[in-house]
Amino acid sequence: MRKLIPFVLLVALADFCVSSTIPTTSDVNSSLSSDSTINPLKMQYLEFTNGDKIPMLGLGTWRAPDEEVEAAINLALEIGYRHFDCAPVYMNEKAIGNVFKKWIDSGKVKRSDLFIVTKLPVYANRAEDAEKALKKSLADLQCDYLDLYLIHVPFAVPYVEGPLLKHENGSIVQSPTDHIKTWKELERLKADGLIKHLGVSNFNESQIQRLLDNSDVKPEALQVELHVYFQQKQLVKFCNDNNIIVTAYSPLGSRGINDLLKGTGIEVPDLLENPVVKSVAEKHGKSAAQVLLRYITQMGVTTIPKSTNENRLKANIDIFSFTLDGDDMKALSDQDKGIRLVEFRNFDFFKGIETHAEYPF
Numbered sequence: 001m002r003k004l005i006p007f008v009l010l011v012a013l014a015d016f017c018v019s020s021t022i023p024t025t026s027d028v029n030s031s032l033s034s035d036s037t038i039n040p041l042k043m044q045y046l047e048f049t050n051g052d053k054i055p056m057l058g059l060g061t062w063r064a065p066d067e068e069v070e071a072a073i074n075l076a077l078e079i080g081y082r083h084f085d086c087a088p089v090y091m092n093e094k095a096i097g098n099v100f101k102k103w104i105d106s107g108k109v110k111r112s113d114l115f116i117v118t119k120l121p122v123y124a125n126r127a128e129d130a131e132k133a134l135k136k137s138l139a140d141l142q143c144d145y146l147d148l149y150l151i152h153v154p155f156a157v158p159y160v161e162g163p164l165l166k167h168e169n170g171s172i173v174q175s176p177t178d179h180i181k182t183w184k185e186l187e188r189l190k191a192d193g194l195i196k197h198l199g200v201s202n203f204n205e206s207q208i209q210r211l212l213d214n215s216d217v218k219p220e221a222l223q224v225e226l227h228v229y230f231q232q233k234q235l236v237k238f239c240n241d242n243n244i245i246v247t248a249y250s251p252l253g254s255r256g257i258n259d260l261l262k263g264t265g266i267e268v269p270d271l272l273e274n275p276v277v278k279s280v281a282e283k284h285g286k287s288a289a290q291v292l293l294r295y296i297t298q299m300g301v302t303t304i305p306k307s308t309n310e311n312r313l314k315a316n317i318d319i320f321s322f323t324l325d326g327d328d329m330k331a332l333s334d335q336d337k338g339i340r341l342v343e344f345r346n347f348d349f350f351k352g353i354e355t356h357a358e359y360p361f
Helices: 066-079 093-108 128-140 177-192 204-213 233-241 255-260 273-283 288-298 310-318 326-333
Strands: 043-047 053-055 084-086 113-120 148-151 198-201 221-225 245-249
Touching: 053 113, 053 177, 066 093, 066 310, 093 128, 113 128, 128 177, 148 177, 148 221, 177 198, 177 204, 204 233, 221 233, 233 245, 273 288, 273 326, 288 310, 288 326
Parallel strands: 084 113, 113 148, 148 198, 198 221, 221 245
Antiparallel strands: 043 053
């Protein structure tokens, strides 16, 4: 797999600075605060430039069937999760929306308590399809607005309601996309009150810069793969410099990715078995997963681990009661190997996508 050249950037917690050379959260125009009024667990937040807050830890919903995701969202809400990451291509937004509606209608939460994220799908990554896709997600999630709407990937395929189209040789049918035109349409939808914040996912630095140079509403968020073996330090620094909040997906690796890569011969490392991670976990009396998530948040990055297991859901969000010290942060920073797990071209359903003009990797 391809590798990125690593270099060091660690963003400190507001009350803990790893070294004087590392920028504080105020240096990157985002701030961390603690609030235990939303739920019994301590939570920390990053702020958008307008002061809106995003919880630093949320719940991912990728590849979770309806019954499973409904149970997970109910459990997560009971535990105290308020940040939920969704997408039409996960094919479970209606089930998720049913849970949100029940909780809001019951008065157990207000819509304003929730931070709901979803994405413009690959098959609608064009200006003419954006409104239709957005309104379908709003209807499925039973929301009047989204807290954050992301362009899911920088490339595009033809619009379909079902399996993506393929050529006879099994390669994906592609279609062009114009990021600037699509973004302008999303700016319009934001002005209509359907979206509070706009961002992108899986975009590279040059693709983000193109939007920065040609937009009235600047990208406010980037969601990318980020974990201890793939820390994306250069990209995180670029985002910090441009007031873009970063969200890490696959922060613990992904069993789902293992399933997708079966038969490819590609070996996916087990982040939870990394000896340095396990040593730091033992030192703090925490699990390896909690250390991996805490490391990401102490970098100043939000994260959305996926789980449907009650014990793991509780453990994943309970990471703000301890702090990694400078030695811990340095040891974990040194584990960066530039190993990307989510390489779209390796997935059968995206066969041949690397030839698209906007393929980001």
